[in-house]
Amino acid sequence: MKSFVILGLGRFGISLARTIVELGHEVFGADSDEEVIKRHAGELTHIVQADITSEDFLRSIDVAKFDAVIIAVSSNLQVSIMTTLIAKEVGAKYLIAKSQSDFHSRLLYKIGADVVILPEKDMGVKVAHNLVTNKFLNMIEISPEYSIMNIYPPESWYGKTLEEMTPSLRERAHVLALRKSDASADLMPDLETIVEEGDIITLMGENGTLRKLEGMR
Incomplete structure (x- = not known):
């Protein structure tokens, strides 16, 4: 707690x-x-x-x-x-x-x-991203270069471990938490954790890197 x-x-x-x-x-x-x-x-x-x-x-x-x-x-x-x-x-x-x-x-x-x-700005970012992708949940800017983003994992990640995520992504983004569909959550999850449909992943990283996730399937 x-x-x-x-x-x-x-x-x-x-x-x-x-x-x-x-x-x-x-x-x-x-x-x-x-x-x-x-x-x-x-x-x-x-x-x-x-x-x-x-x-x-x-x-x-x-x-x-x-x-x-x-x-x-x-x-x-x-x-x-x-x-x-x-x-x-x-x-x-x-x-x-x-x-x-x-x-x-x-x-x-x-x-x-x-x-x-900045709630109004953050909400504007959230709405804009939700209009163009169904994977994005929300995004909070923590500096001009870095943000925290909650996403549904793309289908290409299903059944894989966090370790198996695209290496270029792991170098520029950190997994802060993973929430399962049963509402259980793991803060700083082990890289051997299996990603499943319905999971919500919290990532922190460079804005450009995080936005690339919107195009992943």
Whole structure:
């Protein structure tokens, strides 16, 4: 079981938190709005009202012990930047931040965010790819050169091991996870894992390499 901190429980933050809990993991959620806390009390593992830009608060919950910290606030640029900066300074080992623009994204990367999510842009990319291929599920850009992509494997991979995937692909993309049709998932799967129809493979790699997968059958 993994544990996550989500700072900011607006529509994006609470949707993310609920999904993580449904998948069987722990979520510590915080928001400055008392009404938000009352509305979602009992939905998360822990939920508190707090000033998420407070260094004392972030130290008190020991962000370093969590698998990831998600900054789910983007509409207030100052809060987003301050929370990201302080969370990294007090020990967040993996930080994901929500952005509202390309400029905002660049700032977040510069101050230490490991992954930046721009929901509207990411959704546009997802819709465009879904229009041209039935293998692509979603794609999250983690830098101008690299992305994380979830795909259904092409038919040419069925019955083969991850080791047997095209060598040129394995050199430029890493398999982060493999989810079976029965919903069981294997993080950092063994290369001897057999790929089957209905699997979902999570890859991280160069954007150009990942996009080549769209044409594979």
